[in-house]
Amino acid sequence: xxxxxxxxxxxxxxxxxxxxxxxxxxxxxxxxxxxxxxxxxxxxxxxxxxxxxxxxxxxxxxxxxxxxxxxxxxxxxxxxxxxxxxxxxxxxxxxxxxxxxxxxxxxxxxxxxxxxxxxxxxxxxxxxxxxxxxxxxxxxxxxxxxxxxxxxxxxxxxxxxxxxxxxxxxxxxxxxxxxxxxxxxxxxxxxxxxxxxxxxxxxxxxxxxxxxxxxxxxxxxxxxxxxxxxxxxxxxxxxxxxxxxxxxxxxxxxx
Amino acid sequence: xxxxxxxxxxxxxxxxxxxxxxxxxxxxxxxxxxxxxxxxxxxxxxxxxxxxxxxxxxxxxxxxxxxxxxxxxxxxxxxxxxxxxxxxxxxxxxxxxxxxxxxxxxxxxxxxxxxxxxxxxxxxxxxxxxxxxxxxxxxxxxxxxxxxxxxxxxxxxxxxxxxxxxxxxxxxxxxxxxxxxxxxxxxxxxxxxxxxxxxxxxxxxxxxxxxxxxxxxxxxxxxxxxxxxxxxxxxxxxxxxxxxxxxxxxxxxxxxxxxxxxxxxxxxxxxxxxxxxxxxxxxxxxxxx
Amino acid sequence: xxxxxxxxxxxxxxxxxxxxxxxxxxxxxxxxxxxxxxxxxxxxxxxxxxxxxxxxxxxxxxxxxxxxxxxxxxxxxxxxxxxxxxxxxxxxxxxxxxxxxxxxxxxxxxxxxxxxxxxxxxxxxxxxxxxxxxxxxxxxxxxxxxxxxxxxxxxxxxxxxxxxxxxxxxxxxxxxxxxxxxxxxxxxxxxxxxxxxxxxxxxxxxxxxxxxxxxxxxxxxxxxxxxxxxxxxxxxxxxxxxxxxxxxxxxxxxxxxxxxxxxxxxxxxxxxxxxxxxxxxxxxxxxxxxxxxxxxxxxxxxxxxxxxxxxxxxx
Numbered sequence: 001x002x003x004x005x006x007x008x009x010x011x012x013x014x015x016x017x018x019x020x021x022x023x024x025x026x027x028x029x030x031x032x033x034x035x036x037x038x039x040x041x042x043x044x045x046x047x048x049x050x051x052x053x054x055x056x057x058x059x060x061x062x063x064x065x066x067x068x069x070x071x072x073x074x075x076x077x078x079x080x081x082x083x084x085x086x087x088x089x090x091x092x093x094x095x096x097x098x099x100x101x102x103x104x105x106x107x108x109x110x111x112x113x114x115x116x117x118x119x120x121x122x123x124x125x126x127x128x129x130x131x132x133x134x135x136x137x138x139x140x141x142x143x144x145x146x147x148x149x150x151x152x153x154x155x156x157x158x159x160x161x162x163x164x165x166x167x168x169x170x171x172x173x174x175x176x177x178x179x180x181x182x183x184x185x186x187x188x189x190x191x192x193x194x195x196x197x198x199x200x201x202x203x204x205x206x207x208x209x210x211x212x213x214x215x216x217x218x219x220x221x222x223x224x225x226x227x228x229x230x231x232x233x234x235x236x237x238x239x240x241x242x243x244x245x246x247x248x249x250x251x252x253x254x255x
Numbered sequence: 256x257x258x259x260x261x262x263x264x265x266x267x268x269x270x271x272x273x274x275x276x277x278x279x280x281x282x283x284x285x286x287x288x289x290x291x292x293x294x295x296x297x298x299x300x301x302x303x304x305x306x307x308x309x310x311x312x313x314x315x316x317x318x319x320x321x322x323x324x325x326x327x328x329x330x331x332x333x334x335x336x337x338x339x340x341x342x343x344x345x346x347x348x349x350x351x352x353x354x355x356x357x358x359x360x361x362x363x364x365x366x367x368x369x370x371x372x373x374x375x376x377x378x379x380x381x382x383x384x385x386x387x388x389x390x391x392x393x394x395x396x397x398x399x400x401x402x403x404x405x406x407x408x409x410x411x412x413x414x415x416x417x418x419x420x421x422x423x424x425x426x427x428x429x430x431x432x433x434x435x436x437x438x439x440x441x442x443x444x445x446x447x448x449x450x451x452x453x454x455x456x457x458x459x460x461x462x463x464x465x466x467x468x469x470x471x472x473x474x475x476x477x478x479x480x481x482x483x484x485x486x487x488x489x490x491x492x493x494x495x496x497x498x499x500x501x502x503x504x505x506x507x508x509x510x511x512x513x514x515x516x517x518x519x520x521x522x523x524x525x526x527x528x529x530x531x532x533x534x535x536x537x538x539x540x541x542x543x544x
Numbered sequence: 545x546x547x548x549x550x551x552x553x554x555x556x557x558x559x560x561x562x563x564x565x566x567x568x569x570x571x572x573x574x575x576x577x578x579x580x581x582x583x584x585x586x587x588x589x590x591x592x593x594x595x596x597x598x599x600x601x602x603x604x605x606x607x608x609x610x611x612x613x614x615x616x617x618x619x620x621x622x623x624x625x626x627x628x629x630x631x632x633x634x635x636x637x638x639x640x641x642x643x644x645x646x647x648x649x650x651x652x653x654x655x656x657x658x659x660x661x662x663x664x665x666x667x668x669x670x671x672x673x674x675x676x677x678x679x680x681x682x683x684x685x686x687x688x689x690x691x692x693x694x695x696x697x698x699x700x701x702x703x704x705x706x707x708x709x710x711x712x713x714x715x716x717x718x719x720x721x722x723x724x725x726x727x728x729x730x731x732x733x734x735x736x737x738x739x740x741x742x743x744x745x746x747x748x749x750x751x752x753x754x755x756x757x758x759x760x761x762x763x764x765x766x767x768x769x770x771x772x773x774x775x776x777x778x779x780x781x782x783x784x785x786x787x788x789x790x791x792x793x794x795x796x797x798x799x800x801x802x803x804x805x806x807x808x809x810x811x812x813x814x815x816x817x818x819x820x821x822x823x824x825x826x827x828x829x830x831x832x833x834x835x836x837x838x839x840x841x842x843x844x845x846x847x848x849x850x851x852x853x854x855x856x857x858x859x
Contacts, residue, residue, distance in 0.1 A: 051740055052740075053736065073739045074740070077741060083740060085737070090737075091737070093729060093732075093733055098726070105723050106741055106742035107741065107742035153741065157742065282655075286655070288655055340838055345654075350836075350837050351834055354829075354833030356830070357833065358834070361830065362827065479663065517666070517670045518667055518670045518671060521663045525664065525667070528659075
């Protein structure tokens with residue numbers, strides 16, 4: 001199965017500091033790929049690089065075999081790659097529906113008619129359960145609603161690849177559940193998704209595969225089960241001592 | 256010949272520097288581009304002229320009076336008008352200060368008409384010569400005083416508690432609020448300081464140039480170019496950039512003719528904005544956001 | 545056919561234009577001149593509104609396009625072109641200038657863009673002054689006089705201004721519903737966010753500045769033909785752009801009717817109040833600018849809209 005998105009030896013510099021070094025992995029069709037790692041591991045930087053905001057220092061990003069290096073962000077978006085931002089910044093003077101309509105209007109090369117864009121916007125709002133707030137202004141929304149608006153804006157773009165940057169952070173469990181459902185449903189319908197998330201429960205139950213970053217390097221890649229028992233990952237998250245103890249315990253059980 | 260040009264340019268450059276520092280501080284500290292800055296310079300020049308013509312006070316001695324008067328004017332305008340107008344949108348400062356400029360200049364015209372006056376103390380004609388280069392005494396005095404004022408301003412901002420408060424407000428006005436500093440008061444002080452320096456510059460300019468309501472306009476190009484060249488809000492940057500600007504002006508005048516001075520200033524300005532907006536000595540300030 | 549708000553708006557614009565067109569039969573001399581000035585400033589303000597009100601780029605030196613349009617027309621007419629052949633130049637030359645300079649200048653943000661346009665305006669005034677030759681340099685440039693009787697010529701100029709203004713208002717209205725207007729409003733709020741949502745922000749804002757320049761330049765062209773003598777200090781007078789800015793503030797940034805309302809109010813106010821105090825003209829203008837910025841930073845149109853909102857039934 002060929003990858004829809006290939007991250008090929010990507011390096012990114014950030015004011016003289018290496019934010020990412022030689023990261024490689026592929027995103028398969030219709031899968032949810034979790035991207036996790038401690039704070040400052042380079043997860044958001046990687047999404048920024050894919051969407052054209054942060055320039056590549058080395059390596060390449062390819063979508064369906066076409067290199068995205070040096071391409072302006074709006075062109076990347078129009079190739080069907082939509083994203084959300086960790087810090088949501090909706091267009092403050094546009095209503096919720098208009099915000100979503102911007103995504104529907106501009107994200108493809110063939111610009112849809114006004115009516116069609118509005119229809120698509122409302123479809124996306126329905127998917128995230130924001131229809132009732134269509135005429136509200138962003139500052140009138142709760143955090144959870146703003147996160148969902150961010151998601152709706154991306155969905156209105158009708159992307160093939162969706163990059164989600166912490167859409168569940170700061171939400172309570174009851175609010176997280178429907179989003180997990182939505183993300184699984186999107187993948188079933190054929191979308192390929194990269195999910196950056198801190199909520200571990202969400203990552204483990206949503207993702208088909210997981211890539212772990214630490215200090216800008218990839219330290220592990222595999223299924224949720226493989227990742228959960230990966231020594232490097234446990235070390236990265238819980239410290240070396242804890243990892244050694246887990247290893248001894250595991251050895252004790254098998255003996 | 257070329258040495259004479261360079262010396263002329265550098266001597267004037269000191270005045271350009273001091274005429275720009277206030278503009279630069281106000282921009283750096285509160286993000287306000289004060290189009291009335293040159294009107295402050297004009298007022299300073301008229302204070303020197305009035306005191307000289309009415310009471311015979313030497314224009315060098317009237318400098319402290321100009322400084323105090325302009326500080327009060329700048330402080331008052333900031334508190335009464337600019338602080339309020341910039342509440343909603345910083346870019347409104349453009350319009351407001353343009354309006355203030357119109358008011359000040361036209362009050363000056365009402366009081367003094369558009370006639371040209373001159374301030375000529377006894378030493379104004381004196382000059383000396385070093386290696387074939389003629390150096391007018393007045394220009395040396397103006398240069399030295401401009402330099403001293405610049406130095407004083409630098410020390411005030413970098414070595415005193417008040418200066419620290421101003422600099423801190425420039426960097427983050429929300430944080431200083433939690434430390435018990437009232438940013439609006441700091442803004443008013445910074446604006447007063449900026450106006451005071453403009454007043455001193457105008458007072459000095461009155462000794463060199465004819466005094467008219469348009470004397471401040473000579474410095475509008477300089478204020479912009481020197482400020483961005485030196486780095487917005489940087490006093491030491493202003494002084495160095497002022498010298499550089501004086502030099503460039505003098506050289507371009509002698510090579511391409513006096514008429515091209517203004518064009519070269521604006522072209523330099525747009526080029527700096529495009530190529531190196533943080534200025535030559537790059538510092539980060541509130542006004543850059 | 546159902547009558548929608550769109551039809552009503554269009555109908556209103558046509559009716560207003562026709563009414564304005566009828567004015568010269570009632571007014572003459574001073575008042576016709578005033579009406580022409582109002583229409584001219586409304587056009588310049590419309591142009592400013594596109595780049596400032598919609599795109600959020602504070603082009604403080606937009607006068608450069610006014611002067612550019614005025615000079616383009618004057619130079620062409622002095623080269624023997626007819627007025628109608630020269631007028632398109634007053635639109636195309638500023639548009640071209642905005643297109644060429646937009647790419648480097650519109651990369652600047654906030655203050656930087658604002659002052660760069662001021663510098664551009666001053667640089668152009670200097671450039672025209674120094675160029676001499678066909679620009680007339682500092683001496684200015686006189687236009688060939690029209691064969692028409694002054695009375696008739698002034699009426700025609702007024703009609704032209706009103707017609708151009710009607711087109712400008714229509715363009716602004718069209719922009720407010722067109723995708724370009726949406727793109728501009730989005731990038732005004734958050735430029736990098738707009739780019740990531742698929743908006744070509746660079747092209748959108750350059751396009752906006754070109755539209756702005758075209759409107760401003762047309763006003764400059766007709767103005768030059770009207771007063772028959774232009775010089776750098778009058779054609780590139782920064783005060784033209786600043787007055788337009790004030791009119792935009794009075795009327796309301798980013799609104800469709802704002803520019804017309806602002807121009808109407810400021811010019812009428814000027815005619816009624818400070819025509820009595822010629823010496824104090826600029827002083828009073830300064831006071832008015834400060835007062836407007838302090839009291840009406842949002843403008844009249846949003847104020848009226850807010851006042852009317854509770855009366856409008858929910859849909």
